[in-house]
Amino acid sequence: MEAQKEFKINNFDLLRLLAATQVIVDHYFQQLHKPISRLGLDVLYLFPGVPVFFVISGYLISASYERNNSLKTYIRNRVLRIYPGLWGCIFFTIIIISLSGVSFLNKEVIAWLPAQLAGLIYTPPFLKDYGFGSYNGSLWTIPIELQFYILLPICFLIAPKKFMNTWFFILFAVFLAGNVLYQVVDMNERIEKLITYTFIPHFYLFLIGVLFQRLQVYKHKFIYNKALYWAIGYIAFSLTVSRFLHPVAFSLIRNVTLGFCVISLAYTLPGMAKKLLGTNDISYGIYIYHGLVLTVAVQISGSINFFLLVLLTYILAFLSWKFIENPFLRSKKKTIRVVTEV
Numbered sequence: 001m002e003a004q005k006e007f008k009i010n011n012f013d014l015l016r017l018l019a020a021t022q023v024i025v026d027h028y029f030q031q032l033h034k035p036i037s038r039l040g041l042d043v044l045y046l047f048p049g050v051p052v053f054f055v056i057s058g059y060l061i062s063a064s065y066e067r068n069n070s071l072k073t074y075i076r077n078r079v080l081r082i083y084p085g086l087w088g089c090i091f092f093t094i095i096i097i098s099l100s101g102v103s104f105l106n107k108e109v110i111a112w113l114p115a116q117l118a119g120l121i122y123t124p125p126f127l128k129d130y131g132f133g134s135y136n137g138s139l140w141t142i143p144i145e146l147q148f149y150i151l152l153p154i155c156f157l158i159a160p161k162k163f164m165n166t167w168f169f170i171l172f173a174v175f176l177a178g179n180v181l182y183q184v185v186d187m188n189e190r191i192e193k194l195i196t197y198t199f200i201p202h203f204y205l206f207l208i209g210v211l212f213q214r215l216q217v218y219k220h221k222f223i224y225n226k227a228l229y230w231a232i233g234y235i236a237f238s239l240t241v242s243r244f245l246h247p248v249a250f251s252l253i254r255n256v257t258l259g260f261c262v263i264s265l266a267y268t269l270p271g272m273a274k275k276l277l278g279t280n281d282i283s284y285g286i287y288i289y290h291g292l293v294l295t296v297a298v299q300i301s302g303s304i305n306f307f308l309l310v311l312l313t314y315i316l317a318f319l320s321w322k323f324i325e326n327p328f329l330r331s332k333k334k335t336i337r338v339v340t341e342v
Contacts, residue, residue, distance in 0.1 A: 005219050007063065010266040012056055014273035016283035019056075023049035023138065024290045024313060028306055031132055031294055046238055048258075050141060051205050053287075055259045056266075057148060058209025065152055066214075077332045078149045081284075082119065084328040085320055086142065089288045090116045092316075093135060096296055102130060119146045131295030138291030140197065147199040148206045155210075168211050175204040176252060183248045208259040218267045223260070227268035230261040284325065285317025 025044060029036050036044070065074050090113070094104050112124040121139045159167040182192075182201040195201060217223050223230075234257050242250050290313040297304035 005224055005267070006270075007216075007218065009270045010218075011268070011270055011273040012060065012266050013277050013281045013283065015052065015262060015265055016056060016281065017277070017286070018047065019049035019052040020283040020286035020290075021049075021310070022047050022052075023287060024310060025306075027138065027291065027294060028309060031137070031298070032303055042239055042242070046235060049287075051255050051258060052262055053141070054145075054148075054202060054205035055209040055212075055262055057145065058206035059213045059263070060209070061149070061152060062210040063213045065156065071153060074153065080328045080332050082142070082145065082149075083117075085284050085288060085325045086119065086139075087117055088320055088324040089136070089139075089292065092289075093292055096292070097127075097130065097135065100296060100300055102127070119143055131299040134291075135295060136288070136291040137295070138287055138289075142288075143197060144199055144202055148203065151199060151203070152210075165211070165214055168207060168214060172204055172207040172211060175200070175207060179204055179252065180248055183251075205255060205259075208256060212259060212263050217260070218263055223264045223267060225268045227261070227264040230264040234258060234261045280318075280321060281325075282314065282317040282321045285320035286313055289313050289316040289320065 022044070026049065028034065029044070061078075064077065068074065094113075098104055106126055108124045108126050112122075115122065119142050121136075121142050123134045127135045155168070155171060179201045182195060187195070199206075212218075234254075237257060238254055242254075245253070290309065293309055293312050293316070294304065297309070
């Protein structure tokens with residue numbers, strides 16, 4: 001059994017697909033103000049897409065970085081993962097919004113377009129009244145993910161080599177405390193919004209993934225092939241304890257528990273994702289395109305059928321994967337192999 005517990009054989013592609021789909025559902029109910037019961041909300045947020053993405057990102061990217069000491073390779077791989085798909089989405093955005101009656105031939109685009117292509121996402125004034133007032137609200141995490149990419153090598157560079165795991169535990173504790181302060185301290189609205197779009201309140205989620213990767217928790221007998229137990233415990237905790245704990249404490253405990261659940265799901269029947277999806281990973285495309293579909297639909301008709309939203313998003317995501325993302329990703333240098341003891 002120990003020999004079968006390979007790091008690279010996992011279900012992360014499937015988990016990312018489910019996480020991206022959860023974000024679609026979340027934004028559909030939020031942006032269109034669809035009624036939903038308290039139980040429906042509880043179920044919807046059992047598997048919150050953004051925290052799942054951040055944990056998986058910390059887990060896989062730290063593994064890739066540790067197993068290849070070339071900063072050049074690390075940067076190249078990160079660029080190939082984020083930018084081709086994002087650029088395709090940006091140019092498709094310009095085309096589709098132009099067809100709906102908005103002109104991009106104005107001086108604001110001179111600053112806006114290079115910023116978007118660099119991953120510095122914001123909505124320009126000439127699109128403030130379009131759709132929801134955000135040309136693609138789902139892109140807000142792109143700058144945060146880029147900040148994670150920059151911070152990770154720095155964290156490894158300044159870490160004491162003999163106490164690497166302790167160092168990352170300390171970082172996790174510091175940023176966990178930072179998240180608590182962010183949630184409980186009253187701040188000016190502008191300052192709060194500014195902090196929201198930085199790594200500060202979110203980095204602890206990324207560090208959960210880093211720690212789990214370094215500790216190789218996937219090999220543990222309480223993690224490997226034990227997703228059913230973790231899922232039952234996590235769901236029971238989420239649906240019951242929320243009534244008794246302070247919201248901030250509940251959120252933090254739940255997200256840490258979710259991290260364990262995600263890793264266990266990834267390594268329970270670990271060949272499942274490949275059997276179901278092959279080598280296709282359309283989760284990134286789903287994430288970056290669904291917000292655009294929603295915005296354009298609201299601008300044109302005021303609403304959209306949920307199943308049509310999912311269908312259109314999946315089609316765009318598949319096309320992005322087939323003709324943009326995958327061709328570029330094939331040129332990435334492989335840096336994740338079977339894990340040896342750290």
